[in-house]
Amino acid sequence: MQELIPSLVRKSDSKIVLLVLDGLGGVRTSERASELLDADTPNLDRMAAEGMSGVHTVVAPGVTPGSGAGHMALFGYDPVKYLLGRGALSAAGVAFDLRPGDVAARVNFCTLDADGRVIDRRAGRIPTEENMRLCKLLRENVKMEGDVEFFLESERDHRGLLVLRGMGLSADLKDTDPGVVGITPNPPTARGTEAAGTAILLERFLDQVRLILAGEQANFLLLRGFDTLRPIEPFALRYLLKARGIASYPMYRGLSKIVGMDVPPETAGWEESVEDMKAHWNDYDFFFLHQKPTDSAGEDGDFARKIAAIEQVDRTIPEILAMNPGVVCVTGDHATPAAFQRHSWQPVPFLMWGENVGVDLVDRFDEEAARLGGFGHQFGKDLMSFMLASTMRLATFGA
Amino acid sequence: MQELIPSLVRKSDSKIVLLVLDGLGGVRTSERASELLDADTPNLDRMAAEGMSGVHTVVAPGVTPGSGAGHMALFGYDPVKYLLGRGALSAAGVAFDLRPGDVAARVNFCTLDADGRVIDRRAGRIPTEENMRLCKLLRENVKMEGDVEFFLESERDHRGLLVLRGMGLSADLKDTDPGVVGITPNPPTARGTEAAGTAILLERFLDQVRLILAGEQANFLLLRGFDTLRPIEPFALRYLLKARGIASYPMYRGLSKIVGMDVPPETAGWEESVEDMKAHWNDYDFFFLHQKPTDSAGEDGDFARKIAAIEQVDRTIPEILAMNPGVVCVTGDHATPAAFQRHSWQPVPFLMWGENVGVDLVDRFDEEAARLGGFGHQFGKDLMSFMLASTMRLATFGA
Numbered sequence: 001m002q003e004l005i006p007s008l009v010r011k012s013d014s015k016i017v018l019l020v021l022d023g024l025g026g027v028r029t030s031e032r033a034s035e036l037l038d039a040d041t042p043n044l045d046r047m048a049a050e051g052m053s054g055v056h057t058v059v060a061p062g063v064t065p066g067s068g069a070g071h072m073a074l075f076g077y078d079p080v081k082y083l084l085g086r087g088a089l090s091a092a093g094v095a096f097d098l099r100p101g102d103v104a105a106r107v108n109f110c111t112l113d114a115d116g117r118v119i120d121r122r123a124g125r126i127p128t129e130e131n132m133r134l135c136k137l138l139r140e141n142v143k144m145e146g147d148v149e150f151f152l153e154s155e156r157d158h159r160g161l162l163v164l165r166g167m168g169l170s171a172d173l174k175d176t177d178p179g180v181v182g183i184t185p186n187p188p189t190a191r192g193t194e195a196a197g198t199a200i201l202l203e204r205f206l207d208q209v210r211l212i213l214a215g216e217q218a219n220f221l222l223l224r225g226f227d228t229l230r231p232i233e234p235f236a237l238r239y240l241l242k243a244r245g246i247a248s249y250p251m252y253r254g255l256s257k258i259v260g261m262d263v264p265p266e267t268a269g270w271e272e273s274v275e276d277m278k279a280h281w282n283d284y285d286f287f288f289l290h291q292k293p294t295d296s297a298g299e300d301g302d303f304a305r306k307i308a309a310i311e312q313v314d315r316t317i318p319e320i321l322a323m324n325p326g327v328v329c330v331t332g333d334h335a336t337p338a339a340f341q342r343h344s345w346q347p348v349p350f351l352m353w354g355e356n357v358g359v360d361l362v363d364r365f366d367e368e369a370a371r372l373g374g375f376g377h378q379f380g381k382d383l384m385s386f387m388l389a390s391t392m393r394l395a396t397f398g399a
Numbered sequence: 400m401q402e403l404i405p406s407l408v409r410k411s412d413s414k415i416v417l418l419v420l421d422g423l424g425g426v427r428t429s430e431r432a433s434e435l436l437d438a439d440t441p442n443l444d445r446m447a448a449e450g451m452s453g454v455h456t457v458v459a460p461g462v463t464p465g466s467g468a469g470h471m472a473l474f475g476y477d478p479v480k481y482l483l484g485r486g487a488l489s490a491a492g493v494a495f496d497l498r499p500g501d502v503a504a505r506v507n508f509c510t511l512d513a514d515g516r517v518i519d520r521r522a523g524r525i526p527t528e529e530n531m532r533l534c535k536l537l538r539e540n541v542k543m544e545g546d547v548e549f550f551l552e553s554e555r556d557h558r559g560l561l562v563l564r565g566m567g568l569s570a571d572l573k574d575t576d577p578g579v580v581g582i583t584p585n586p587p588t589a590r591g592t593e594a595a596g597t598a599i600l601l602e603r604f605l606d607q608v609r610l611i612l613a614g615e616q617a618n619f620l621l622l623r624g625f626d627t628l629r630p631i632e633p634f635a636l637r638y639l640l641k642a643r644g645i646a647s648y649p650m651y652r653g654l655s656k657i658v659g660m661d662v663p664p665e666t667a668g669w670e671e672s673v674e675d676m677k678a679h680w681n682d683y684d685f686f687f688l689h690q691k692p693t694d695s696a697g698e699d700g701d702f703a704r705k706i707a708a709i710e711q712v713d714r715t716i717p718e719i720l721a722m723n724p725g726v727v728c729v730t731g732d733h734a735t736p737a738a739f740q741r742h743s744w745q746p747v748p749f750l751m752w753g754e755n756v757g758v759d760l761v762d763r764f765d766e767e768a769a770r771l772g773g774f775g776h777q778f779g780k781d782l783m784s785f786m787l788a789s790t791m792r793l794a795t796f797g798a
Contacts, residue, residue, distance in 0.1 A: 358427055358428060376454070376770060376775075377776060397458050397468050398464060398469075
């Protein structure tokens with residue numbers, strides 16, 4: 001059965017701008033207020049005063065979203081139904097041409113001790129150049145069996161992508177990344193019998209990796225998020241929107257590509273992303289801009305840096321509103337409270353600003369004000385419906 | 400699988416009164432407050448103070464409900480599952496005895512220019528008498544082919560109902576109403592092969608209509624909402640309620656009939672609807688009273704007239720409460736903000752008043768107060784559950 005919202009969509013000239021501050025949501029603790037409560041955001045506050053606020057549960061109550069799930073929700077795709085593996089995300093993020101049947105996995109270079117126990121899951125966050133050198137070394141020296149090809153691509157820092165290509169492969173595999181330090185990586189393990197052969201191939205692959213990287217700081221690979229390519233209805237068909245996804249990190253450029261957005265080369269940071277939008281303002285209906293440092297700072301437990309990343313976005317708001325968008329939505333894909341140093345399950349504040357949005361009594365942009373907003377408490381996947389409705393893109397339902 | 404609420408229903412003597420102010424919901428804009436915020440409603444405010452408030456999303460977030468969908472939700476039927484076409488609604492509205500297999504469509508008399516392009520989709524809103532004259536003219540002069548009968552019934556103003564009756568007809572047809580002026584009407588077009596014959600019949604029907612109406616101000620018919628009769632579990636079976644639907648507009652009397660309510664002849668307006676309820680107070684368990692002018696005024700962008708229509712209902716509240724109902728629910732079937740001049744997607748405030756409803760801290764009836772109410776944010780289809788629960792009609796679920 002067709003989904004309700006796509007069945008109601010019609011065209012409009014009014015532009016939609018979605019500003020995602022990654023991990024925006026915070027939480028007041030007994031120690032201190034959230035980052036948004038403490039940040040100085042005169043422009044976002046003005047948008048809140050002139051528009052409507054709310055909070056959204058990104059996936060489901062109590063559920064902490066990963067980056068893929070959080071963004072799929074904001075793009076209007078039910079994140080449970082359209083679950084993306086990290087492998088498929090990483091592939092898109094490095095512009096790898098993933099094909100049907102390929103098995104993709106997220107790679108972390110890591111450091112093992114002499115007993116084979118993980119002592120650093122990120123190998124000291126090796127520089128990207130070192131990552132590239134090691135990937136090249138492995139590509140030139142690992143020999144895969146049978147008719148299976150492998151592709152090993154560098155992402156940033158310690159991260160990479162592994163793709164296996166061949167007949168009869170299966171992604172139904174457990175992560176080899178144990179998720180903690182002090183124990184050995186999990187051996188490649190099939191969840192079902194269908195993936196037994198792929199698990200054996202991977203085991204032999206990893207045996208060679210261990211020998212080739214011996215003596216390096218980054219002396220092994222952790223694999224997670226085994227995944228294959230699944231078809232997803234793109235923005236152009238689903239919403240009749242020509243969309244541009246502007247981000248400085250591969251993952252988010254990859255997410256944009258997965259839903260069919262045009263994706264420019266990675267930007268140097270937020271201001272350059274805004275410049276890119278400006279330069280292409282007349283060519284698109286929908287712009288997604290992604291700010292990563294809010295999340296990175298939250299994960300590092302750095303309140304001040306997360307606040308600075310929020311304020312960086314705030315300073316660009318006047319020039320964004322000056323472009324006369326039909327609606328602007330500002331929100332996050334999940335909470336990353338600095339107090340927790342990780343993604344968390346808390347609802348995330350959002351605001352919408354635009355001609356047909358309406359006005360509520362909220363005049364600040366933070367978690368506590370947003371709870372009293374006119375949108376009330378929504379699910380993340382429904383924010384896209386409000387963006388479409390506010391730009392007059394949804395026909396009346398029923399007679 | 401049986402729905403949950405009907406499986407729990409039991410009988411009670413306590414009476415339910417549902418007051419629907421059509422298009423009640425409004426929205427604060429940068430220009431002004433909503434109609435409900437501005438209206439002087441001492442009696443509704445008293446009900447809010449003595450009862451509990453909330454807001455409801457009528458169909459789904461961001462979705463603008465049509466009249467049928469909005470009412471089906473308020474009657475407790477999932478409006479997506481029980482989607483009604485406008486043809487079936489119109490048939491019920493003029494008390495036409497629609498039978499299984501009949502194909503019904505909503506008719507607009509319209510005006511075409513010399514090149515056959517629509518210049519007025521409502522033919523200048525011709526008077527009902529003119530509509531009746533033209534329907535009679537067409538009934539007497541159009542000859543249908545084969546064994547198909549047609550029925551053409553006047554509604555109000557420029558609106559009417561067309562029903563085709565015969566073997567093998569299908570309602571799987573696109574609207575001939577193009578929805579805009581300046582282009583020619585769409586030819587009758589089947590969506591699937593099953594309706595191909597019906598499309599040809601309609602084309603020949605419309606060719607005759609064009610000739611017969613030549614020279615009239617209303618010189619053609621636009622058809623939309625092709626539909627057949629679908630069985631819907633009536634109130635008496637679903638809720639064990641003997642229900643009376645009191646309205647001054649055909650559409651809403653039709654909706655009442657579709658769910659099995661008794662429907663008196665159309666009332667002259669709100670006060671007469673209240674009088675009708677009073678006169679039949681002892682004969683029913685459930686009364687649905689419909690106030691149309693709130694919506695009409697909203698569609699006309701007339702704040703003052705919408706406020707007056709709200710205040711008209713407010714003035715009758717004391718006599719309604721004096722009848723000692725078990726619960727009174729006051730709400731709308733969707734928003735029609737005068738600021739937008741159309742149905743819109745915003746949640747609609749509601750209040751419940753009665754012995755078993757409970758009391759929250761809200762003491763005004765408007766969008767902003769209702770958001771803080773004890774019911775919080777609900778879906779439209781669940782309001783009926785609260786009416787049933789508050790009159791002790793729902794058994795405990797589970798052992």
